[in-house]
Amino acid sequence: MYSEKSPLVVGIAGGSGSGKTTLAQLILERIGADKIAFLPHDAYYRNQNHLTYEERLKVNYDHPDSLETELLIKHIQSLKAGCSIELPVYDFTIHTRVEKTKHIESRPIILVEGILIFYERELRKYFDVKLYVDADSDIRFIRRLKRDISERGRSVESVINQYQSTVRPMYLEFVESSKRYADIIIPEGGFNSVALEMVIARLESLLGAE
Numbered sequence: 001m002y003s004e005k006s007p008l009v010v011g012i013a014g015g016s017g018s019g020k021t022t023l024a025q026l027i028l029e030r031i032g033a034d035k036i037a038f039l040p041h042d043a044y045y046r047n048q049n050h051l052t053y054e055e056r057l058k059v060n061y062d063h064p065d066s067l068e069t070e071l072l073i074k075h076i077q078s079l080k081a082g083c084s085i086e087l088p089v090y091d092f093t094i095h096t097r098v099e100k101t102k103h104i105e106s107r108p109i110i111l112v113e114g115i116l117i118f119y120e121r122e123l124r125k126y127f128d129v130k131l132y133v134d135a136d137s138d139i140r141f142i143r144r145l146k147r148d149i150s151e152r153g154r155s156v157e158s159v160i161n162q163y164q165s166t167v168r169p170m171y172l173e174f175v176e177s178s179k180r181y182a183d184i185i186i187p188e189g190g191f192n193s194v195a196l197e198m199v200i201a202r203l204e205s206l207l208g209a210e
Helices: 020-031 053-057 069-080 137-152 156-181 193-209
Strands: 008-014 036-040 085-091 096-104 109-113 129-134 184-187
Touching: 008 020, 008 156, 008 193, 020 036, 020 109, 020 129, 020 193, 036 069, 036 096, 069 085, 069 109, 129 156, 129 193, 137 156, 184 193
Parallel strands: 008 109, 008 129, 036 109, 129 184
Antiparallel strands: 085 096
């Protein structure tokens, strides 16, 4: 355990392609990875080894039920208590978890990032600071398109179909409405240098207060 005080839990939410992952990575760089336990909600997609690859393709990955949020909550509880956790590793090319895990030690800051983290009521209770990253829908779609093609081996057609069938409807139903729970709304996320400096300064101030 890093100290006698409980870690500060920071949540970063926002639509897919909004810039929240960029913001999270910049916070890691500026504050220092040695001070942050980073938990991407994407790592908690449910294990689907019992399904065929074709069946996995039909799963709605933008619905809250696709994520094992109950495990994420247990991991936050463990880290707050000063214990380490084993973070699941999810392979987006085969749509399921792999056997290996990533060892995460308790740190002064627990940084949680994901599109649905503010929608989940029980999870929301654990956040000391809630940041929502906002961006226009066309910008978010273009960023998602580029990412899924280059990093996840998707075709243009599959990305467009997924966006129309699940990403956009689920964003409107679950993600956008969760914006009201945010302490701070940041346009463009990590691409907003002014907001980034304010967030870094605030987190450093809170760390100093420990």
